[in-house]
Amino acid sequence: MRKLALVLAAVLLVSVVTFGAEKIKAGFVYVGPIGDLGWTYAHDYARRIVDEEFDWLETVYVESVPEGQEGAIIDRLVAQGCNVIFTTSFGFMDGTLEAAMRYPDVIFAHCSGFKRYKNMATYMADFYQVYYLNGLIAGALTKTGKVGYVAAHPIPELKRHINAFTIGVREVNPDAEVHVRWIFSWYDPAAAKEATEALVAEGCDVFAFTEDSPTVVQVAAEHGLPSFAHYSPMLKFAPDYVVSGQLVHWEAIYRDFLLKVKEGIYTPENLSHIDYWWTLPQGAVELGADFGVPINPVWEDELKANVIDHPVFGKVSIYDLVMIRQSQFGAPGITFDPFQGPVYDRKGNLRIPEGTWPSYETLITMQWAVDGVVGPWPGEPEG
């Protein structure tokens, strides 16, 4: 009996000491393998950065978790002593919410969803401004007037990105079209390859995509055609052909979130309104084919020599236009939005009235396609 009491006391003491030191153990639940060079790779890259940065932080992760099984994985992470848990797939939303109710003392953050709770926040790094900037370049580079776009799933996130990209393309090349092909998978290199080949056969000569592998840039390069990278640095997969692209910095969000947990600003009681929607101004995303390379130097001269007559800026080179527009997204104060009205969908309906910017709700529920998008659009609203 006495022995038991001693052990109990020791355990109590240890837990008090640990708590006092405010060590944070963060668990990451990934939907894909960390070696996908896409979504999960980027989250894990960010996890390693914050893990090294903060000596008070310990991180663990579980990869390739099927959607629907996140609950059991979270149970295990909590049992291992995690007090902050990040879940990084839209499909983990309900499982994360249930776990948040089950473990009221643990802090949860769910990526890309919209359900929050007193101990569950949401976060997202969004690319639509960067897609627009890439669209400006793509519109200037196409000679056939057809830009190819390989897309994963027809959900609002991708529709928003394709629309923003197309608005960029048409700003510099009003007659150009963006041809879209859906592969219905986040990760399927063979499907991405055949979709790209199909677009090449149709006469597309510049490529962008949303899918978790470097397939599209590799196939485009095989045909000697330029492309835009997605998510991870892909410059090395086609050094002469990747013009730019979009890159993510999840560490910006993880750093901010974990610091605020550490400082006691975020507690398991006050997260129901914490929603990170971070874009260019917060440094959560970056324009470029590689970190610190906004435009591939191989293409710089061509883009500087390509001068257009712009409705707002007059005579301006594509290179300068991209830089001006990028600076308009910068801190402090954003002075431009790709979707600034009037924006019509391709069926002729006015979606965003003249002189207004889209609300956050408009952006995250976008189902329509802008003028210039060619190809199937599952879920396209009639009116």
Added chain:
Amino acid sequence: MGWESWIIDTLKRALAYGTPLLWGTLGEIYAERAGVVNLGVEGMMILGALSAFAVAQSTGNPWLGILAASVVGGFAALIHAFFSVTLRANQYVSGLALTIFGLGLSGLLGTSWVGISLKNPLPKATIPGLERIPILGEALFRDHSYLTYIGIVLAVVLWFVLYKTRWGIAIRSVGESPSTADAMGIDVFAVQYLCVIFGGILAGVAGGFLSVEYRPAWTEGMTAGMGWIVIALTIFAAWDPLQAVGGVVLFGALYHLAYRLQAWFPPEFLKLMPYAFAILVLAVAGLRKVKRGAPASLGVPYVRGQR
């Protein structure tokens, strides 16, 4: 864009996409002809893909990569042969285990190869003379991988061996009735081992093709279910190497057209089309009582002295 370009593009892509499927299917046909189902194709392919990439990148020679893939595929198949032939374990369970093992191991060992572009992918070749045939020449004999041409020649050779040689008779009789084959003096275990390992070698090459030619890079899980399509194509081809070529080209053509036709047809339907077509053919064949040539003792471990 005339109809010629549609035919050329479709056939060209069907062959390119179909090459790994062809190699995998030819291997699985031989394993199953000897009576051993190997559901580990996906696992053998992905191990082949990783080893091919690692060796090709380290040595700068993609052919050495393909060689490594074939060796690794063969060894992976050896595991399956040991469990299913020697230990007489359930072939389906053993094969599934091999797939899961291959996907897991390649992910674990492959982390340091992620995000690298292969310096020197497998070259393409054009066959002089034949490429001048109108339409078909451009579609079939221009700018294809060496492995595409070799795969088609291999299909013919394997068909010949299977149906026209004593080796072929030995393999087929082991798959139909191992006890009879045994009584005829055929070493059943040796035939089954050799056929399963041969299947693994071809599956390894199929995986290697993916990582050093089709899309020269390594990413985890890059076979993305192709191994399962191989299993389906084996049945689709009625365990016949020549029909495998037809099946692969047909499947590959539908797979490519699924993206070409998106401008006119609902993409969800098109995505299903190749698979739905395969099921349809099997169903029609079943209804018409066409003999599909399934080896009679497929999936049954052979125990000497038992029927």
